[in-house]
Amino acid sequence: MDKILQLPLYGPIDHRDERLAWQLFQTQAFARLRDISLSSSPSRFIPSGQAASRFAHSAAVGMLGRRFADQYRSLLGHHRDVLEAACLCHDLGSPPFSHISEVFLYDATGRTHEQRTRDILTDTSQDVAQVLADHDVNAEDVAACIVGDHPLLGQLVAGSLDLDNVDNSLHLLLSLGHAPTPLPYHPIALIDEALTMTADGPALRTSGLRQVLGWAEARRMLYGVLYGEASQSSATMLYRALEMARAQAPLPDGFFDWGESRALTWLEDQAGPDAAYLVGQLSAWRHFPMLHVRVLDQPDGRITALYDRWQLRREITNAIAAQLDVPERELCLYVGSDRGAKAIRLPWQGDGANAAAELFSGTTAGQRLAVYIHKRHHQRLAPIDVTAAVDAALTGVDEVQSAHAFF
Numbered sequence: 001m002d003k004i005l006q007l008p009l010y011g012p013i014d015h016r017d018e019r020l021a022w023q024l025f026q027t028q029a030f031a032r033l034r035d036i037s038l039s040s041s042p043s044r045f046i047p048s049g050q051a052a053s054r055f056a057h058s059a060a061v062g063m064l065g066r067r068f069a070d071q072y073r074s075l076l077g078h079h080r081d082v083l084e085a086a087c088l089c090h091d092l093g094s095p096p097f098s099h100i101s102e103v104f105l106y107d108a109t110g111r112t113h114e115q116r117t118r119d120i121l122t123d124t125s126q127d128v129a130q131v132l133a134d135h136d137v138n139a140e141d142v143a144a145c146i147v148g149d150h151p152l153l154g155q156l157v158a159g160s161l162d163l164d165n166v167d168n169s170l171h172l173l174l175s176l177g178h179a180p181t182p183l184p185y186h187p188i189a190l191i192d193e194a195l196t197m198t199a200d201g202p203a204l205r206t207s208g209l210r211q212v213l214g215w216a217e218a219r220r221m222l223y224g225v226l227y228g229e230a231s232q233s234s235a236t237m238l239y240r241a242l243e244m245a246r247a248q249a250p251l252p253d254g255f256f257d258w259g260e261s262r263a264l265t266w267l268e269d270q271a272g273p274d275a276a277y278l279v280g281q282l283s284a285w286r287h288f289p290m291l292h293v294r295v296l297d298q299p300d301g302r303i304t305a306l307y308d309r310w311q312l313r314r315e316i317t318n319a320i321a322a323q324l325d326v327p328e329r330e331l332c333l334y335v336g337s338d339r340g341a342k343a344i345r346l347p348w349q350g351d352g353a354n355a356a357a358e359l360f361s362g363t364t365a366g367q368r369l370a371v372y373i374h375k376r377h378h379q380r381l382a383p384i385d386v387t388a389a390v391d392a393a394l395t396g397v398d399e400v401q402s403a404h405a406f407f
Contacts, residue, residue, distance in 0.1 A: 005059055007052075009174055010188070013063050020081060020135045021062055021088060027127040029092050029120060030055060035259030036091075038172050039226070040098045040407050041234040042260050045282040048231065049177035054091045054098070060167045062088035064191055068156070068163065072197040079153060081137045086145035086157045089128065090164055093117035095256040096263035099407035100239045103310050104246055105256050106404060114158070116256070118143035155202050160345040161212070162202075166190055169219045178225050185214025196349065206350035216341070216360070223340035232334060233287040233372045235407060240332040241278040243314050245271035274329040288332060288372035292386035295338065296367040301399025303369055306335045308404040316393045320371065323389035324381060330374035337405040338366035 003015040003022055015022045024030055037043060039051035065087030069080040076083060093116030095101045102113055109116065120126055121139045132139050144150040148158030156162055166187045173179045194208025204212060225231060245251070245267060252266065267275045281287070296303075306313040317333040324331070344360035347353075371386050 023131045029128045032259050036094055040100045045234040046230050049175055052171050052175040058088050058091050061163050064163045068191050075197050082141045083153055085137050085142045087163055090146045092120050096258050096260045102406040114147050117146050169222050173222045184217045185211045203347045203349050206352045206356050220340045229290050236332040236334040236372050237278050241267055241275040244274040248272050277329055288374050290370050291373045292371040294369050299367040302394045302397040303335050304403050305400045319393040320389045326377050332372045334370040338368050
């Protein structure tokens, strides 16, 4: 094999002199990432491109990490392998369907996917840990980068504008077929022109402001696609299938280590009739249309309470279905924080630094709730009926100020 990886956004990425990266690519953990979509909902369920895999994304972030470290050898030279490994490995703990099933991972283990990645890296029985050891790369340092704890490198991998999200917004947008021409920014140009490194950590240069503005625009465009009816209906129906399966029994041993093909086969064949029904609807592109949506600038604590508590979300969803006389499997509820805009907390350098910092500091995540119902019920249901049912179901829910918003 020539060890040259071809990615549409970047062209050929040569790994002939990158033994660490190539040996990581050959582990079982990275093989699984080739069957995990960068979009939470598998591409087969939406009529929009072919989403890049988390493997392709991870390989791209690894390349950006190497490039950035090489540009700042005086500060990062002896950290190069740690930064590269963290960029490559940051998504290893992602479960099948990524953020959609992460609420069940959190419920079962008390771990986010970043924390689970740390467990994988430090488990000496895993092949990834062996590769890191063979290259004298400290797994604890790599894990600290991924969860944002590393004092120098943490903000490069788990920050407000890090190497991970420098790639993922445009990479996913392009793979889904929605990137405009010309591109609003390019990840390589952004790290070359805007992202810099100081003794205290990463910073941004105002001379590269155009690239950062382009990144923010691409992120807004991406979430406009992901919050579109087909994409969000798909993700919400798949979540509901998992929720119904989990209500019957714990997810199978090893589920969070599966790829998406195996997980979908299990949902279709062994997770019960309701889960099989929803996956069948998705496979045929029979998405449930949206009949209610609310987007809030100021979060509602009752909705926040549903983010990471699948049992409570199921209870509320079923209450809405009962109020509207809709079969439970034909009504799905989405709740989450609105991710289209993101504040940047990195310091700025150069002319107009204060203005640039102000431009990106005031962004706060909003909140979104949406109800998707099988089209057979739409003629008899008015949006006002769904609004009333949602309000009734939320009555009495204890408010919380914050919770993990996984998708």
